[in-house]
Amino acid sequence: MASGVLYSPVESWLHRANPLTKLCGLVWIVSLTFVLPPAWVWGLVGLILLMALALGMGRAVLQRFAATALPFVASISIVQALFIVHPDARPLIGPLSISDIGLAHAVSIGGRVAAIIAASLVLVTSTHPSVLLRAFDAAGWPPALAFLFASPLLMIETFGNRAKAIRDAQATRGLRLKGRFLSRVKSIPALVAPLVTTALIEADERAHVLAGRGFRAHARRTTLEPVVDAPFERPLRIVLLALAILQIAVRLWL
Amino acid sequence: MALIEIRGLSAAFGNTTVLDQLDLSVEAGTTLAILGGNGSGKTTLARHLSGWSGDGDAVRIDGKPLAGRSIAERASLIQYVGQVPSRHLSGRAFSVRDEIAFGPENLLLPRGEIARRVEAALERTGLTGLAARDPFTLSGGEQQRLVLAAALAMEPEILVLDEPVSNLDPEARGEVLDILAELVGRVTLVWLDTSPELLRQLGGRLLRLEEGRLHEVDPLELPPKTDIAATEAKLSALPTFRAAAYEPVPVALGAAASPPVLAVERLSFLYAGAAPLLTDLSFRVGAGEILALIGPNGAGKSTLLRLINGLLKPRAGRIEIAGRDTRKLRVDELAQHVGTVFQEPEYQIFEPTVRREVEFGPRQLGVAKAVIESRRDAALTRTGLVVEADRHPLDLTHAQQRFVAIASVLANAPKLLLLDEAQRGLDAVHTERLEAILAAERAAGTATVIISHDLDFVARNATAILDLGAR
Amino acid sequence: MTTNTATASLISTRVLVLIAAAIVINIVGGQINDALRLPIFLDSIGTVLVAVLAGPIAGGLAGLLTNLIWGLLTNPVAAAFAPVALVIGVVAGILARLGWFRTLWQAAISGVVIAFFLTLVAVPIQVYLFGGVTGAGSDFAVAYLSQVGQSLFGSVALTVFGSNIIDKVVTALIVWLLVRQLPQRLVTGYDYLKFSRA
Incomplete structure (x- = not known):
């Protein structure tokens, strides 16, 4: 969940x-x-x-x-x-x-x-x-819309854990996270950049994977277990x- | 006519040629194994083959280039399974079952057909019991089985496997290999890998990717199979200590080391709300020693590493590094003494050049400029990255990125070195380079702790073993 | 790229996946901000990043959906401010198209411009829909300013602009820095990037 x-x-x-x-x-x-x-x-x-x-x-x-x-x-x-x-x-x-x-x-x-x-x-x-x-699927809404809604919900935990792993990795290299105000501001790139670059690597790969699974092959999609009205x-x-x-x-x- | 026809495929990255007029033809139903080192162009080839890169007609599948086909047609023709399973999840499904159904649903297949394919894929990959789980909470091995299941549900004619098990531990590897063995002959398999050992397991035709082209391989020119008996003999000759979560360790490992670089005394640790993970653990690692931590997943290997570098603090007992109590120092202060190479180099890389990335550690530690430069140059030389110093670390191969992480730790000149599965996914050349670094550190009096599932690697490099999995 | 040729659509699958990731980066950015104990938000890095890589439509969508998902996960009030997040993405995308993410100074000024436009949208929502408050700490500022004689409109505008300007400048600078430094293999295929790379 x-x-x-x-x-x-x-x-x-x-x-x-x-x-x-x-x-x-x-x-x-x-x-x-x-x-x-x-x-x-x-x-x-x-x-x-x-x-x-x-x-x-x-x-x-x-x-x-x-x-x-x-x-x-x-x-x-x-x-x-x-x-x-x-x-x-x-x-x-x-x-x-x-x-x-x-x-x-x-x-x-x-x-x-x-x-x-x-x-x-x-x-x-x-x-x-x-x-x-x-x-959404049953109502024939565009698959892209459902994706934009679902994907962030599924990835929040993964990204949160990754942000922690990045923090840990930089700290073991000597990055001080509780220093003075200016040094904390300066450490933002070390924490944010790996999050962004890994997200871009993933976006590239996942876009191909989605196309490989037929995502947006048609304007709508069907669903295995439809919602019954x-x-x-x-x-x-x-x-x-x-x-x-x-x-x-x-x-x-x- | 052959199912896959590649004629004169070339690809370049920047000024570097990756594939050079490559030719290949594969008949339907064959199993093809392509052997290539880190950075030989395996992934580039796999991406062109699967239609992920390139839109020329150098690659023809079933007589036609992929670029001229519809998404639905391609999806039923070829599926690509890669190295990092989580990146091959759709990111749209809240359960394993939904993930497998995602592809067939996109193709607007009849509901009965979708259900049949989903059940068949669940069964074939042994995921029936996990059908309701959130895909992102599965282990790496389970995720890779799910990626396979989702690919199989498309009922493709060709399955491209790009190092499908190199990120998995041995147990998960075995499970994935069993699934793949079942597929031999039913689907055209193209498997690209660094390890001849793995490629041999499925049989079939063997080619080598070298200098941008494919070459036939004479089975005799391959390195001989690893001698299991020799590895076991070496392992049993090493001093080995066993620790169980529920009982104190009776033996003091490394008691002779004096003064020790790392001293763990009566260490206990548990995560809040969980059973004890480490109980009353004591050992020492002296200068020039390499201790290997082994044991199954969940035995506490990574936890122990995180206790040593200060990311976690002991519940009871103490850990000292060169005489300093880890509880009394912040993680960034401990970084002067302990260097950690984590499994994912991309979680730490953030500078635009290899050079700056390697300098980052010593800069944080406030080392003098001249010292930073000499340490940086030495680390780049030892990791074979001098030529790459001005490139972006993320433009390098996975193996080279691993060495960027190693170089940035070496530049901190730690007395204690921690490596978490640093050998994973490296080809023979890069493994040798890593082992040379380990040997040099050993000779220089650095103490080292490694986590490795690769017992051959342990047998070749460790001076002692701590088995955390004894039950 | 060959994969997206079959369905012609406004937003390519690659940008779609990027938007999804950007939404999560917005949310996790807020957590990083908390970990560093900084007095800003850092919750629109993803939105501005997408705007610079893929343009105002993608940027606006990233912002809009971030707040809708926030509304779903924590506080429905956030969803009402989705138009504000949309404006952040759209304005950032337009600024990127005009070449205002090329240099450090341009990026800093872009941050100020973004803060200005978001205030224009946020103030009417906060005043007419919510009577001037949001249930967060900044309500104290609104209360104080009203007390010292500002109109409610003025109090809210000053509070919103004041609490956002540093955050948006820092965000624009981070994105400028990131985009300048991205590796070659990650940036091919993002059409908008050429407007921001000198």
């Missing part, structure tokens, strides 16, 4: 759903956060997190939600309510003032970002990258996208 991927392997209807349907759902939720009143958006956040809990991936989602959404909400509340000088600002302590307009901004923007983070996390946690790739999923995707477009239109015109 590629490192860093959030996927949590449990059984649920959401895990079985076609990743493309889930992507459409995410687009719909994002557009929803622009039309719902702030209180409703916060309700949506709660709903999404409850769903994650009910489907058995609460731990993974909540942990990451706490690490990403909470600092954002805290930061926006402090900056908008206390630091930015809105017209209705009342002095608080010292140089700080408090503003209801700022607070309202914070609640609104904070809720929207929290909802989008929560929905994205549910998508990522319930979708193994390889299933997403199969969905439930009977209602295709129409559901269309409905979700249509709703999303409608909501964005409403938001822009009203």
Whole structure:
């Protein structure tokens, strides 16, 4: 399993759903956060997190939600309510003032970002990258696109280990990594150059290997284990996208 | 008509001719072994043969040059397996099964046919049990079997093998060789390698690549097979000590060395959350001694090397180099005393010329300019790189890159030299050069620790053996 | 190169593989930055490298995908800033085409230009989508500047430009150095390189 991927392997209807349907759902939720009143958006956040809990991936989602959404909400509340000088600002302590307009901004923007983070996390946690790739293939998307998505995920760990090996090799030749500021800056090339040159050597070789395996021989490719759509999923995707477009239109015109 | 027809193939790198009007014809179903030293042009030939380089019509496969064929057609005709298996993975598949299916899927084959090919390839390469694993987490040997499986799933007529086992340990080599032996006669095999020993294993026609052309080889002119009995006799004459992870070593290896260059005392080490790897290990290596660390993968050979050069610190016990405790010095301070030649020279090469690359170490250590220059010139001379001094290290052959790494360590003038599989993939000429350097260091009073899976190399060079694999 | 003749496409397979590697170099570059405890990011070396080797489209794609993958792996907020990473790659590619990666000074100025354009794109996203903050340490700077009388727009712009300028100059210089020194056998086939090699 590629490192860093959030996927949590449990059984649920959401895990079985076609990743493309889930992507459409995410687009719909994002557009929803622009039309719902702030209180409703916060309700949506709660709903999404409850769903994650009910489907058995609460731990993974909540942990990451706490690490990403909470600092954002805290930061926006402090900056908008206390630091930015809105017209209705009342002095608080010292140089700080408090503003209801700022607070309202914070609640609104904070809720929207929290909802989008929560929905994205549910998508990522319930979708193994390889299933997403199969969905791309089944939908006839260009093979190059799926490659650009998959390849970095697979190579992060390899490159991370290689960066460590390079660091070790240069240190045993006498490179000091914890010296003065300027000497640390000067040591960047010794650490980065081998990473880049090995990547270029690999890119050359892998490009030939891919062509040798028939990569991009045709504009699309087939897949050994296709993602099966439930009977209602295709129409559901269309409905979700249509709703999303409608909501964005409403938001822009009203 | 022959399946492969090469007429007047020439190739050059810069001003150097690599292939010179080379001719070759290979009938379908034959096994062809091409013997060539490091830098003789094997890879260049293999790349032209597989359509990776060149777009002329010097190379014709089945009557037509590859350049005139579609990607799909080429893929079903010829497959290339190289030296570094991880570079031959697609980088697009999250499991072994997906990796094998990748090629057939690209060709839009019917699903049933893809499934049949995947199962057959898994079976043939013994990977059925690993089908769900992430390809990038496999060992080198497993990855090479996967590369073979993925190539076989394309059902090619020709399989080009460019030193397919030179980066593998003996056990993994055996597994890959067994798979290849099964393919003899079913697929046209073109195997290029430095080792006549390996090439002999598959039989078939034997050619030598020399000065850019292919020459017939008389089996009698090949060096005789290595005498296994003689190697074993030599090995058993060397003082050998066995260490097991679970019990202390009763014997003090190298106790006579006084004062020792390297002293390991009651060393214990384990990785967090894993079983003990080294327990209560004690040994010494004196000036002019060459200690060989042997044992299977996972026995702790590389870990021990990393403990000695300071990249890891002991859990218990101590390691002293020329009287200095490794725990009290940073890695870059230890570099004055210990030099390490790692397996992958490309992980350290970053300067634009060989000359500057070799100077890098002594510059870091703050050595005087005149000394840097004399050490650099001596190291270049000893490694045979004087002519290449102004070239980019990565434009050299793999063997020469290894010697760039060795030269950059020699330029630090260490008292203790550590070599991790430095002989791997070297042809006879380069192996001799490496052994001459080892002998000279030995005579000059340097202590050396080597890791090697090649027992012939150990028998020829070591003065003592530490076997970490005794169970 | 012969391998790519069969399918004519915007981006050759070789550049495609290079982009994938560049995305990983961006991510690992951030780790190297942490290991050296430098006060910059070093997370767009791959993007600028691809831009110089293969042009603005490839560079932009490398940047865009880096942030989308980051969004997937760590923080979805990063994905919203994907257009910023795209602009880094596109601007670097255009500068390379104009020959602004030939000398040390040109590369340094290119770094400043990249920082300028990325600020143009980053500020509206940060202000209108996120109310001026990102949930990272630089929010303190935004807070301080707003307090001392800057508008939110001005505070964010100053913070973004200030925190990026050194990083982008260092990145441009590293790429300049690397590209100047690449071995012969690695650079054949990258069409854009001729614009950056004096």
